[in-house]
Amino acid sequence: MRVLFADGTPARRVRVDAVDDSDWTDAEGRASFAALPTGPANVLAVAHGFSATIVHAEIGTDASIEIREEAPRTVRVRVLDEEGTPVPSAAVLAECRYAESPTGARRCANVTVAQLDGDVEDLVPLTDRLGVVMLRAPRGEIEYAASLGDAAQSVTTTADDVEIVLRDPYR
Numbered sequence: 620m621r622v623l624f625a626d627g628t629p630a631r632r633v634r635v636d637a638v639d640d641s642d643w644t645d646a647e648g649r650a651s652f653a654a655l656p657t658g659p660a661n662v663l664a665v666a667h668g669f670s671a672t673i674v675h676a677e678i679g680t681d682a683s684i685e686i687r688e689e690a691p692r693t694v695r696v697r698v699l700d701e702e703g704t705p706v707p708s709a710a711v712l713a714e715c716r717y718a719e720s721p722t723g724a725r726r727c728a729n730v731t732v733a734q735l736d737g738d739v740e741d742l743v744p745l746t747d748r749l750g751v752v753m754l755r756a757p758r759g760e761i762e763y764a765a766s767l768g769d770a771a772q773s774v775t776t777t778a779d780d781v782e783i784v785l786r787d788p789y790r
Contacts, residue, residue: 620635620637622669623685635664672686672687694781696711696746697780706765707746707747709766710765711743711763713763770788
């Protein structure tokens, strides 16, 4: 199996789940499996910074299986306080719960979603002065969690425009 980014370049360090086995891609975007049962399967490729992508394959029949990342969608997450005022510098975590194939097949993904610009795996995206952070996300159900100090709130949605209201935990 070979995994490619949307632009066609090899995707390394991407986890590929096929049937009941998984492998990580190498520098050429290749993953290999010792023995998979033959037949139809939904194969999931997922990693931080790679939009979770599912392809349908016929294991044992398809000569080669190529998984090309679907172009990610842009998601706008806006964090507000209870009065509707934007909250700057709120930490926003996003995790893809399920990825969907073009045919509607769903697979559990459970991978963090990458920030649209300047993403670094070790950093948590923070909202700007308008309380907004832009993320690149796959299609599917995403859980967004925002926090600042002791205030925290999460929402799970498939929407491209997400609003999270932080409530004061001491009120």
